[in-house]
Amino acid sequence: MQLKNLTKKNQEFIHIATNQLIKDGKSDEEIKSLLEEILPSIHDAQKKGITARSLYGAPTEWATSKTQTSEDKGSLPENDNPWLMWLDSSLLMLALLGFVNGAMNLFGQGSQYGLITFIVVGFGVGAGIYFMYHFVYRHMGEGKKRPKIWKAILALLLATVAWSAIFFLASLIPASINPGLSPIANILIAGVAFGIRYLLKKKYNIRNAMQPVR
Secondary structure, eight states: OOGGGSOHHHHHHHHHHHHHHHHTTOOHHHHHHHHHHHHHHHHHHHTTTOOHHHHHOSHHHHHHHTTOOGGGTTSOOOBOOHHHHHHHHHHHHHHHHHHHHHHHHHTTOSOOOBHHHHHHHHHHHHHHHHHHHHHTGGGOSTTSOOOOHHHHHHHHHHHHHHHHHHHHHHHTSOGGGSOBOOHHHHHHHHHHHHHHHHHHHHHHOBOOTTSOOO
């Protein structure tokens, strides 16, 4: 399988993975053998519009997983599945929003959110966080070509507008289908969200969408 038969994105994946394998001390024969294992799958998947990154995750992490010793086999590479990362960010937002708003409401200083508003805002902001990761943060790791500053600023502006729209639209949800939450209910929901996030992160080792790819 020749590299010229791959798309530019897939060629970049192989290039970055090869450099990482060289850094990790793999011999030419070992690198050739490892790449020959995945090249057919990458070639078949690209016919369906699926990239090598979607199949194997970040190239540096795929390469690193091939040089793990028996002692560190237990630690999985970070999972960058978009749906899991969105869910992880959303649960984090629900936990933060619930704890902060619940605590402030105990002293009569917080905003009164309805249940549907609470969920819409949490998952909406979570989607915005993943949007920033996809267009900015994942391109800021070591050895990566950083996005142009105007693209980063535009992504931030779009995310900010989207977040504002989410808060505005969520506030229009009728009270008849949007029961209010007491301070204790806010805190309880936040605790559940934090617990679910912890368990999912422990099981799937989900990448934090608010950090650049290392």
